[in-house]
Amino acid sequence: MRKLSPEREALLADKLPGLRVTLGENESLDPSTLCMPPAETVRLEIGFGAGEHLLHQALEHPECLHIGCEPYPAGVARLLADMGDADNIRIYDGDAFDLLSALKPASISRCYMMFPDPWPKKRHGKRRMTRMEIVEQLARILKQGAELRIATDSGVFAGWMLANMRRCKSFVWDAGCSRDWREPRESYPPTRYELKARRGERAVMYLNFRRLDDNGL
Numbered sequence: 001m002r003k004l005s006p007e008r009e010a011l012l013a014d015k016l017p018g019l020r021v022t023l024g025e026n027e028s029l030d031p032s033t034l035c036m037p038p039a040e041t042v043r044l045e046i047g048f049g050a051g052e053h054l055l056h057q058a059l060e061h062p063e064c065l066h067i068g069c070e071p072y073p074a075g076v077a078r079l080l081a082d083m084g085d086a087d088n089i090r091i092y093d094g095d096a097f098d099l100l101s102a103l104k105p106a107s108i109s110r111c112y113m114m115f116p117d118p119w120p121k122k123r124h125g126k127r128r129m130t131r132m133e134i135v136e137q138l139a140r141i142l143k144q145g146a147e148l149r150i151a152t153d154s155g156v157f158a159g160w161m162l163a164n165m166r167r168c169k170s171f172v173w174d175a176g177c178s179r180d181w182r183e184p185r186e187s188y189p190p191t192r193y194e195l196k197a198r199r200g201e202r203a204v205m206y207l208n209f210r211r212l213d214d215n216g217l
């Protein structure tokens with residue numbers, strides 16, 4: 001892992017503690033209480049990388065609280081450097097599964113995964129963001145009607161995700177025609193990984209799922 005500059009180390013030491021999401025031992029986390037007054041709408045981005053998409057969303061939607069999850073310190077430091085005084089971002093700098101498991105049921109209004117690592121090899125099975133235990137946690141923490149928006153350039157990842165979402169039965173894939181997965185639902189500046197995919201001429205898929213209600217609607 002590349003060493004951080006002293007400036008970035010200082011940012012992590014000074015700014016992160018005030019924005020960090022910490023998990024309790026036993027009690028579940030109500031994310032709306034991470035700001036004052038409590039947020040009516042909380043959105044989550046898993047694996048935000050350098051934070052471009054998270055910051056864009058936070059600036060576009062100041063009425064929402066945005067939680068970003070990213071274990072890579074250089075990415076967290078980059079977001080801290082770029083976010084200025086934005087006060088509607090909180091950061092969990094650990095593994096997404098731990099955060100998902102701690103969140104209160106039906107507490108998140110939208111979740112983004114922008115180019116999650118596909119972890120394609122068999123020995124990577126436990127790390128995959130498509131694994132069933134992640135999908136089940138997403139079903140538990142997303143509100144009925146909430147969207148899960150995933151962008152990927154990996155056909156393997158997309159296939160696993162679609163198969164597990166179908167098995168879970170709490171989600172429906174919101175795609176009526178190919179445009180729905182060939183184009184993002186709303187425009188945003190491309191993330192680093194997205195630019196890399198485009199430079200490599202890899203097709204990007206935008207998979208949007210909706211959390212169904214108890215009647216499967």
Ligand SMILES: C[S@@+](CC[C@H](N)C(=O)[O-])C[C@H]1O[C@@H](n2cnc3c(N)ncnc32)[C@H](O)[C@@H]1O
Pocket residue numbers: 046047048049050069070071072075094095096097113114115116117191192193194
């Ligand atoms: C391919 S990169 C994409 C980064 C960014 N979203 C983008 O589009 O440029 C995948 C990101 O997921 C993060 N990641 C990997 N495993 C994770 C986990 N278990 N929990 C949360 N984030 C994770 C990585 O650190 C990395 O930043």
